[in-house]
Amino acid sequence: MVGIKDVARRAGVSIGTVSNVVNRPHIVSPATRSRVLSVIEELGYVRDESARQLRAGRSRIMALLVLDLANPFFVDVARGAEQAAHDADLSVITCNSGQRVDREESYLSLLAEQRVRGLLLSPVDTSGAALETFRRSGIPYVFVDRKVPADEASSVSVDDLAGGELAGRHLLETGHRHVAFVNGPRILTQCRDREQGLRTALEGSGAELSVIETSELDVESGRDAGARLLGMSPRPTAVFCANDLLALGVLQAMVGAGVRVPDEMAIVGYDDIEFAGAAAVPLTSVRQPARRLGQTAAELLIAETADPENRPPHRSVVFKPELVVRASTQYRR
Secondary structure, eight states: OOOHHHHHHHHTSOHHHHHHHHHOGGGSOHHHHHHHHHHHHHHTOOOOHHHHHHHHTOOSEEEEEESOTTSHHHHHHHHHHHHHHHHTTOEEEEEEOTTOHHHHHHHHHHHHHTTOSEEEEOOSOTTSTTTHHHHHTTOOEEEESOOOOTTTOEEEEEOHHHHHHHHHHHHHHTTOOEEEEEEOOTTSHHHHHHHHHHHHHHTTTTOEEEEEEOSSOSHHHHHHHHHHHHTOSSOOSEEEESSHHHHHHHHHHHHHTTOOTTTTOEEEEEEOOHHHHTSSSOOEEEEOOHHHHHHHHHHHHHHHHSOTTSOOOOOEEEEOOEEEOOTTOOOOO
């Protein structure tokens, strides 16, 4: 591997001169700069950015650790974070825990070792135990899609209690009195809050609620939940799903069984990913501003890492969800 010493030797200059050509070319004479650049091109020298950052004690790389990159919601979160980082001349590396605590712990350990500038985290382990070792590294972090007390860390989230209520009220208004909720892993705060919001909306209405829990928040789990719905007697007339991937799986199960959506089964999802509106029966969904979540979280982290000696106070930013009504629900009255 070609190093800076090789370039200096071939060009007949000092290591400091080569460094200046790479980092501060304006202070080097044109003739010397041209000679050094020719040698750099000839030898194929590439600056060791990680070593430079280690010496300076300032990395230009932030990390984003999300629950599931197979979910388009988190892809949009990543896009928002990357845009904010790009605007600040920084970069983002994205890691996927796959909703597994052991993988989350492994990534947190690795990112601490690599001394990233900061971390954007959508955690699996909401107890904070997996984060403990990383916290001792002193590297700043911001929670994404999860609200925490501001004295602990900055966070950017959506009011999932309100989102669950939006879905529940919509189903009541469209005449449904037997509703099912297809939930994901209850270890996730988002899943618990969406269920609680739904229960709040249905409270006192006389509506019956059935809950189906899944171990994953994906389409396959939604299909399995759909099969369980089909076997229920009496069968619910509407289902609210903890995310759009589950809802798409339920929709596939209903269509495959000849159940008419929304006439025999209304379906509401959560996130409003791009595929929700493009489904065979376009899905009603509770919209989260995914890109704004990622962008805002990255901006908070950038602000907290701009001056390590004078960090601003932590902030908690909470966005309001929005119900987007499409063909998968309809008025029954």
